[in-house]
Amino acid sequence: MSSGNDSDDWDIVTDLLVVGSGGGGLCAALTAQANGIQALVVEKTPQIGGSTAMSGGVLWLPDNPVSRAAGVPDSREDARRYFDAVVGDEGPATSKVRREAFLDAVEPMVEFLRGAGVPFRHCEGYSDYYDDRPGGKARGRSLETDLFDTATLGPWESRLRITDDMPPIPAYTADVSALSVAPRTAKSLRTVAAIAGRFAAATLRGRRLRGSGVALQGYLLRALIDADIPVWTNSPMSDLTTENGQVTGAVVERNGRRLRVRARRGVLLAAGGFARNEAMRQKYGRQPASAAWTSANPGDSGEVIETAIQHGAAVDLMDEAWWIPSSILPNGRPVFAVYERSKPYAFMVDGNGERYCNEAASYMEVGRKMYERHADGFTAVPSWWITDSRNRARYLWGTTPGGITPREWLTSGYVKRADSIEELARLCGIDPARLRATTDRFNAGAVRGEDPDFHKGERTYDRYYGDPAVHPNPCLGPVEKGPFYAFTLYPGDVGTSGGVLTDEHARVLRDDGEPVAGLYATGNGTASLVGRHYPGAGASIGVSFAFGWIAARHAAGSSAGGTSTQSHLPIGADTGE
Structure with a gap:
């Protein structure tokens, strides 16, 4: 590791460096710009979207404005009761202060994303997983997006992570339960007809409609493109840079070069867990286990967590996964x-x-x-x-x-x-x-x-x-x-759910509870807010988004430095090669 300032040996200067292009990372990049600082997203694989793009694309968000508008009665107190009944106390990751930070973020984050062009809708009937416990909601607290036309991404369409085994079905979450019993019920037959109609209409118009995680990440990627926020593919982070105990940036491998990226306001680790790292699974995980059993994205290999540990990060819940x-x-x-x-x-x-x-x-x-x-x-x-x-x-x-x-x-x-x-x-x-x-x-x-x-x-x-x-x-x-x-x-x-410990501001913590200055984290590379349980559909994604939003806002309000003058390529110039 080497050190430096903005004027000497940095190849690139930005405000917030986001490592990983999962949902929490892309949300953070948008939030950073909206709060007056610049962001750069680096993704090690050729495709953008992480495991979020491979998922159902649902966010579990208690007391959110979209579900309330759909007539679902909810409140902060109901959310607290449900957390107490389902998640309980699994240590610092599930602390009440972190829980309150998450709940505080729900409404303003949803409104921000809607304003950025992400059209949310309530997943009617997708019940909380423990709806019979205090505070549980039978109608659910989960959100999804409208269907997304991937053709609107232009040349970026090929870099959105779309799994080969997922047919291009323009379906919503509620359609899946009906499809799984087709043609047994009248509802399932109506659902098949509706999906066929959507597909035919889209095809005639040259649209490529997708639902689930592809839709969610598609909307976010399009928002980043429109905002000219750079996203680099095939660009893994190989190390963090530090000065006087503070993280100052990272080393990023890109097009055969090792680039030193200065991050004036901090580095956000949003690169997922270690589901595909056999050695880490054997070291930390429940046994027996195998990386061959996971459905996480191909880049979910854990080296970012290992790097954070080398720089003093504390970890917890490393034996847990989704x-x-x-x-x-x-x-x-x-x-x-x-x-x-x-x-x-x-x-x-x-x-x-x-x-x-x-x-x-x-x-x-x-x-x-x-x-x-x-x-x-x-x-x-x-x-x-x-x-x-x-x-x-x-x-x-x-x-x-x-x-x-x-x-x-x-x-x-x-x-x-x-x-x-x-x-x-x-x-x-x-x-x-x-x-x-x-x-x-x-x-x-x-x-x-x-x-x-x-x-x-x-x-x-x-x-x-x-x-x-x-x-x-x-x-x-x-x-x-x-x-x-x-x-x-x-x-x-679908990914591991243990990793670095973070506080209510998404700052990475050391073993003594003090933050690693300049280092934030969200997503599957962190010890989860919901601990060893899963309260509802999209809990991991909802928490990842919220703490990405929190991290970017905290970084924007930090005293780490002034506005940067970036020297990176604009988003349209990134060929991904």
Whole structure:
């Protein structure tokens, strides 16, 4: 590391250097400019958007103005009660002062982003994941954006992260639950027709409409382009620069050059976690684990966290991730199970053939239950998803329609099929008598729509992805009609959720609780505000946005220096090469 000032050995000078182009980072860059300082975003991969672009693109924001306008009653007190009931106290990351800073940021941040051209809408019915607890909301607190036309990005369209396995379906969040049961209900048929109509109309007009995380990040990227805020792709940060104990900037690799970037107001780390770093997962994470199980973005490899640690950052919750039960396709690609776990005629068991949780609970809760069960001496990593022929015939598995079981799935062993539960148990290495007993107990309750053991289908969230054509409980139906199927489920994830500790201003903290001067962080590279739980759809993204907004405003009000005169290329000149 070397030091310097604005006049000697810096290649680039800016005010706020944002490392990473996830949602929190792009939000921070926009906020910085709106508060009178300049920002530069550097992204190590060829594509912009991070894991946010690969997600559902939803933000969980308690007491937000968009949901209130939609008629959802909420309040600061309800939000506090819900945090207390779900998140609790997991240490400094979940402190009340950080929680209050987050809640303070919600309304002004949403209004700011709307003013910057991000059109939010309430995700009606996408319930809080623990709606039955104090302060929980059955109608939800989550926001998404309108559909986004990626063609409006022009030459930048190719650099927006769009995953190959996500078809260009112009769908909203609420459409997904209906699609997952199509064509079982009139609503699902209307949804299919509506999406087909949107797609046809867009195609005729030369529009490329997308929803989910692509839409959210697309709106943000377009706002950055319009504001002439530079974003560099293929530009990883290799180190931070310091002077007298303060972070002064960073070294960025770009087009074969090592550029020293001066950041007068600070550096914001928004580069994600370490989901794809096998060594870090083995060092810090729950076991057993594998980077092959993650669905995080390809750049989620942890070196930015390691750099922060080298510069004195404290870390916490490093064993935690945004768990999501996943199967591994024959080609090695993970496919996570979200709506699948709420469908009837199926249940999950450990290696002993016993159920151990409410399968329709939030993905993070079920993932944690897998590890807790495994730690108790039962083989639950992996677990088995057991279905009968009705489930396999009627419902999507990933993006594969019900009724379609590819031959490769069977020949590769990805899915096992048998004419009886006992035969299926033998194929899975499970004691047949044990699996039969579990099946009989499950079925006895399921025919009545009841789950006395784990209460599946009793919460509003459980039922969100259930089959409304099944009564009295859309999540329960007996597993009794052969042939029977078994899928292997692992505790996959969509990113790690532990990392550097930050305070209410998003400043990175040392072990003694003092801030690392000039260094901020947000997103999956930080110890999460929601600790070891996931209160609602988009909690990680909502928190990342909020603390990116907070960091930029704090940096703008800092006394680190005056307005910079940047010498970087304007945004339109970045070829990304």
